[in-house]
Amino acid sequence: MKNLNISHFHDIHVHAATVQEWSQDYNQLTAGSAESSLIQLTTPRCHVFREQINQRVVQHGVAPRGKMCFAVPITVPGTIRMQGREVDDSSLFFLHGGEEFMFHMPMGMELLAITFERELFEQALAQTASAKEIGQLLRQPVIRLPTQRYAGARRRMLAAFSQALLSEELDNAQDREMALEQTMLAELLQLMTDPACDKHQRAPSSTRSYIVEKCHRLATAQSNNVPSVDELCQRLQVSRRTVQNSFRSVTETTPVNYLRSVRLNGVRRTLMSTPATHLSIGDAAAQWGFFHLSHFAAEYQALFAELPSQTTRAAIGGCALA
Structure with missing residues (x-):
């Protein structure tokens, strides 16, 4: 069935x-x-x-x-x-x-x-x-x-x-x-x-996409030690303008906004997968590099249309994502 x-x-x-x-x-x-x-x-x-x-x-x-x-x-x-x-x-x-x-x-x-x-x-x-x-x-x-x-x-x-x-x-x-x-x-x-389908087509990954994906991985590899955009530029050996243009082209936003959003999503997953009694909102935020709790709460609410305190937490022995 x-x-x-x-x-x-x-x-x-x-x-x-x-x-x-x-x-x-x-x-x-x-x-x-x-x-x-x-x-x-x-x-x-x-x-x-x-x-x-x-x-x-x-x-x-x-x-x-x-x-x-x-x-x-x-x-x-x-x-x-x-x-x-x-x-x-x-x-x-x-x-x-x-x-x-x-x-x-x-x-x-x-x-x-x-x-x-x-x-x-x-x-x-x-x-x-x-x-x-x-x-x-x-x-x-x-x-x-x-x-x-x-x-x-x-x-x-x-x-x-x-x-x-x-x-x-x-x-x-x-x-x-x-x-x-x-x-x-x-x-x-x-x-x-189909004869009209080119069997030899090759579409390489674009340089701009490579830059965005590399920054994404670097920014999430050590969630509590997030590199700045300038540090990412140094790691990738490209100019800030190149990074800015890459993010605009691929994600339709700035690298700062994109990487902040990815980290806020990380906090949200952490909150939803842990009981409130096991991990505070502040500690979850710090795990993703947010150390100013009031600023973090405002940014979280702006992205998800709810405060972190309103996010459903996991029950003891369970997970809100399950």
């Missing part, structure tokens, strides 16, 4: 923790209350989910091991960066199981993600006439597809997903699970075998 889960959230961290099998953090970058939806359907060999988030978010994590992971943009309301590549609605995202990823998601974006058991996908791939070419294509995280062909495939995949949701309670669930798996496999493989 399929595992169906339809959820609506007011917190992106709870949303991220609810996505089955994915080990990842979502960091909210734009100010205001978060509103998101997540529809998940799991069959024995495939996990499909559709998500939409009203805020700008950067996702960072590791793809599920032993899987082949695809994502199809549904709505693209702004600049997207996947693994350092600028992408649009003609792009298919791909990750190998166990691969680390960073994905910059604009406000209001919606996507459909399909994760196959590796064995299932490789068996289907072996039956195509272009197995070797597609294997080469899958060495990169962003694949450009023929726009009109992709639009048709997107409609059919969404229709198949919607039909599977409506059919959840019907008796022949096993047949419908297999039909969903085969539809998703067939559509994706047909897109990549």
